[in-house]
Amino acid sequence: MSQAEVPEVTRDISETTVYPDGSRDVAEGVVLCEHFMEVSVNTYPAVRLSCTPSYLNELVTGRLYTEGIIDSYDEISRLFICKTGSIADVILSKDIEPVDHVYNEMTCCTGNIQLLAVKGSRSPEHLGTVAPDDAAVFELAARFAGDSRLHRKTGGTHSCYLRTPAGDILEFEDISRHNAVDKAAGYALINGIDPSGCLVYTTGRVPEDMVRKCIMAKFPVLISKSVATDAAVKLAGEYGLKLICCAWPDSYKIISIRDESHEE
Numbered sequence: 001m002s003q004a005e006v007p008e009v010t011r012d013i014s015e016t017t018v019y020p021d022g023s024r025d026v027a028e029g030v031v032l033c034e035h036f037m038e039v040s041v042n043t044y045p046a047v048r049l050s051c052t053p054s055y056l057n058e059l060v061t062g063r064l065y066t067e068g069i070i071d072s073y074d075e076i077s078r079l080f081i082c083k084t085g086s087i088a089d090v091i092l093s094k095d096i097e098p099v100d101h102v103y104n105e106m107t108c109c110t111g112n113i114q115l116l117a118v119k120g121s122r123s124p125e126h127l128g129t130v131a132p133d134d135a136a137v138f139e140l141a142a143r144f145a146g147d148s149r150l151h152r153k154t155g156g157t158h159s160c161y162l163r164t165p166a167g168d169i170l171e172f173e174d175i176s177r178h179n180a181v182d183k184a185a186g187y188a189l190i191n192g193i194d195p196s197g198c199l200v201y202t203t204g205r206v207p208e209d210m211v212r213k214c215i216m217a218k219f220p221v222l223i224s225k226s227v228a229t230d231a232a233v234k235l236a237g238e239y240g241l242k243l244i245c246c247a248w249p250d251s252y253k254i255i256s257i258r259d260e261s262h263e264e
Contacts, residue, residue, distance in 0.1 A: 129240060206245065
C-alpha cells in the first residue's frame with residue numbers, strides 16, 4: 001500500500017478530566033484506531049487480525065511463519081493487501097491441507113481470531129544455547145525507556161524492538177504485543193536477517209503463546225520489561241529460549257525453572 005492509502009492510525013477526541021473536588025478540565029486528546037484485516041491463504045480463511053495498520057506485509061508474513069504454515073519467505077508466491085488494508089490474500093507455492101476445524105482466539109487482549117491450522121505444519125525446534133550480551137540487553141531497555149513514537153502520542157500500543165546481528169534496532173508497534181512480534185519476525189524473514197543472532201524486546205507480559213511465537217520465529221532471546229507466566233518459563237526452558245524479564249536500564253532478570261533435584 002502507498003502511504004496515502006494507509007488507514008488512519010489515530011483519531012482526535014475530546015477529554016474531560018474529573019477531579020475528587022468536582023472540578024473538571026476539558027482538553028483535546030488522541031486515541032488509537034483499531035484496524036481489522038481478514039487474511040486468507042490459498043483461498044482458505046486464515047486469521048482475523050485486530051491491529052495497527054503499519055508493516056502489514058510483515059505482520060501477515062510473520063503470522064504465517066510463527067504459526068508454522070510457511071517454512072521460508074520463498075514459499076509465498078503472492079501477498080496482496082487491498083488499498084484499505086482490510087483484506088490480505090496470500091497464495092503459497094505449496095498446497096496446504098487445513099485441520100478440520102480451528103477457531104482459536106488469541107490471548108492478546110484484542111479481537112484476533114485464528115481460523116486456519118495446517119496439517120504437517122512446521123514444529124518448534126530447540127534453539128541451542130545463546131548467552132545474551134549484557135550491553136545489548138541494556139541498550140534495548142534504554143531504548144524502551146525512551147518510549148515509542150505512537151505510544152507517546154496515544155498510550156495505547158505495545159512495541160517489539162528487534163536488535164539485528166549488525167546491531168541495528170528496529171521498532172514495531174501494534175495494539176497487540178503478539179502482532180508486534182509477528183511484525184518483527186516477518187521483517188527478519190523478508191529481509192533475510194538471521195534470527196539466531198537477533199534479540200527481541202517486548203513491552204508486555206510474557207505468556208506461553210508469546211514464548212512459542214519467538215521459538216517458531218527462531219529468535220533465541222526474548223526480553224520483556226514485565227514478567228512471565230510459569231508455562232512460559234517452562235516452555236522457554238524446553239526449547240532453549242533465553243528468557244529475560246524485568247529488563248530496565250539498571251538491571252534485568254534471567255528467568256528459568258528452579259532445578260529442585262540438586263537441592264538438599
